[in-house]
Amino acid sequence: MARVFNWQIGREMSYWYPEARPKKQFAAIFDTNKCIACQTCTLACKTTWTSGRGQEYMLWNNVETKPYGFYPLGWDVRLMEKLGAQRWDGSRYEGRTLFEAAEAGERVLGWRPEEIDYAHPNVGEDDCTKTIDKGAHYHGFHEAWFYYLARICNHCTYPACLSSCPRASIYKRPEDGIVLIDQGRCRGYQECIKACPYKKTFFNPMTGTSEKCIACYPKIEQGLQPQCFVNCIGKIRMAGFISTPDQARPDNPIDYLVHIRKVALPLYPQLGLEPNVYYIPPRHVPRPYLAQMFGPGVDQAIAACNKSADDPDLSALLALFGSTEWVMPRWKRVGDTVMGLREDGRELVRVPVREPVWILKALDQARGVSRMNIT
Ligand code: SF4
Numbered sequence: 001m002a003r004v005f006n007w008q009i010g011r012e013m014s015y016w017y018p019e020a021r022p023k024k025q026f027a028a029i030f031d032t033n034k035c036i037a038c039q040t041c042t043l044a045c046k047t048t049w050t051s052g053r054g055q056e057y058m059l060w061n062n063v064e065t066k067p068y069g070f071y072p073l074g075w076d077v078r079l080m081e082k083l084g085a086q087r088w089d090g091s092r093y094e095g096r097t098l099f100e101a102a103e104a105g106e107r108v109l110g111w112r113p114e115e116i117d118y119a120h121p122n123v124g125e126d127d128c129t130k131t132i133d134k135g136a137h138y139h140g141f142h143e144a145w146f147y148y149l150a151r152i153c154n155h156c157t158y159p160a161c162l163s164s165c166p167r168a169s170i171y172k173r174p175e176d177g178i179v180l181i182d183q184g185r186c187r188g189y190q191e192c193i194k195a196c197p198y199k200k201t202f203f204n205p206m207t208g209t210s211e212k213c214i215a216c217y218p219k220i221e222q223g224l225q226p227q228c229f230v231n232c233i234g235k236i237r238m239a240g241f242i243s244t245p246d247q248a249r250p251d252n253p254i255d256y257l258v259h260i261r262k263v264a265l266p267l268y269p270q271l272g273l274e275p276n277v278y279y280i281p282p283r284h285v286p287r288p289y290l291a292q293m294f295g296p297g298v299d300q301a302i303a304a305c306n307k308s309a310d311d312p313d314l315s316a317l318l319a320l321f322g323s324t325e326w327v328m329p330r331w332k333r334v335g336d337t338v339m340g341l342r343e344d345g346r347e348l349v350r351v352p353v354r355e356p357v358w359i360l361k362a363l364d365q366a367r368g369v370s371r372m373n374i375t
């Protein structure tokens, strides 16, 4: 085991391979407050990448209703139970990561889902106050809150899938940090499926190999955002590249939201993978639940978001989500307009920070009609 630095847990940790950060690291931010669980992202991915034989159950992108939605069943709560107590001291994680908690002879603490665990992706999870006759649904009662958690592979800095593979079939591209499985090398041992805590590798019984989200790398190579991003109805997603905290650039939208304003947080940072999908946490959910899921930065992130209406830069950047199919390496605000820019400063898109609103009269006398929707 090597010693590597994981900035998300504020300390060094053990990892199977030495630290080797890519030139650029693909990253994404999802604003959970805007997701409507329409599953358009899920279908955009499904129809692009996983419509073949053996891929029927695969959802490289899925959206689950927390706290009771899972894909596969119980993916996070089962692991939390195995890992045991997770203690933070401020921004430093004092508990064990999955690599440090690995059992003798293993590289990662993990578990392998059964086929049945993939049987019910987000079925009935929104039915929060009553049971459903004869339905194969959750038959208890939700608390008075739930929210939607969209998930893809996190293209982790320290991928558990990669470290667990005895064939060294999984690699992280040096040019953009995207994690891929070499289909020619994979022999289907499924160690990655056991190791990935987010359960974002999938075994294909037809090919006998494992497969996973590829961050739509053919699009990324052309400067375009992945399919699940550009098709997102709620405009909750932004793709880009993240720096390490010491290199953070305020004109990089991902750096700005993650490192500078600290409003976007990693998913289960305590597991130790340094995942690169970041979440603006939901505002209405009990804080202890969120702190376990997104780490100790939750209070600060929500406080900043709650004040975003009076915060010109933050509200401007949030308005850029879903505004273009291009990856925006840079951004700037001028007055009430925010722009997404190419690396060389050329403009990709501009949007108003606040949408103009026209209120029309309910009765249009010129046309002799009444309007139903007048804003
Ligand atoms: S989320 Fe899972 S599959 Fe993706 S890089 Fe991390 S460990 Fe690997």
Ligand code: SF4
Residues within 6 Å of the ligand: 034, 035, 036, 037, 038, 039, 040, 041, 042, 063, 148, 150, 231, 232, 233, 234, 235, 236
């Ligand atoms: S398309 Fe966007 S809004 Fe719809 S479920 Fe996916 S992430 Fe949520």
